[in-house]
Amino acid sequence: MAKDFTKYTIEGVAQGLGKARLVQKIIEDYIKKNNLNYDDLQTVWFDELQGGKGVFKKLSDIDAQNERNYYTDSPITLSDGTKIAVCNQWGKDNLSNFILHAGLIGYVIKAESGEAKPEISIDNSSSDNSILGWNLFNIDWHLPHALAYLIRHVMISDGEVIEGELNWMQVAFEEYDEQGIEVRDVWDDVDNAAQMYWNIGMYDMLVPNSINFINDNFDFDQKSRLIQILMQICAQDNIIKKQEYVALMLIAKIFFPGQEHEGVTNVFKDAGITIEE
Secondary structure, three states, rough: OOOOOEEEEEOOOOEEEEEHHHHHHHHHHHHHHHOOOHHHHHOOOOHHHHHOOEEEHHHHHHHOOHHEEOOOOOOOEEEOOOOEEOOOOHHOOOOOHHHHHHHHHOEEEEOOOOOOOOOOEEEEOOOOOOOOOOOHHOOOOHHHHHHHHEEEEHHHOOOOOOOOHOOOOOOOHHHHHOOOOOHHHHHHHHHHHHHHHOOOEEEEEEHHHHHHHHHHHHOOOHHHHHHHHHHHEEEEEEEOOOHHHHHHHHHHHHHHHOHHHHHHHHHHHHHEEOOOO
């Protein structure tokens, strides 16, 4: 397998960063800008974003066997005096979760792989109803596009799409048709654009943008129903894969802050559906 030499830029913070250094720099910047203790920091940058090792760990809890998995030579001191070390174990899947979450709280991250990139046309004159004004493939992004992009993201988050997920995609199409939101009509264009955004390293930027856009344009009941649809999509194989779970948690944190575990974790557990460790 070819080694991934992708470098990342954090707008207004740093550039030319590899995967692990990207994470370290964002955590450092976030701590610098927010006076947080350990518990508060862990609430924001929750362990599931990384997986089993967590985004960071107390320096005092890292033993010699696990020392290589953290930047123990660059500890960060929090407001309560706790010293932490950021995890350096990041790959394609868990880094994607981290970038999505960072995007939801305001960080703009761009990937530069060194490969030739197609030109992106940005229309800065677009109305407030469009998403970022990005005009790749001459698509003017609005609410149907945001919904299609988000539904598609959840469907493919575990790396496969099964029949039950496609059935629930059709349920979403029908419900939004009734509301005059033409998700069905824009699906193919969004699918094509999503693949292009993935190839140029901008896919993860548009996911949080879509989540925030929907949050601003949907009422409580509409957001609740969307979460239900997305949870049904993830539950079709009777196990919630780690990538699916994190995607749902990120969406729920924006839609219903502070209630994400009640609305996602507990619902799955009460239904007897396994959440992958």
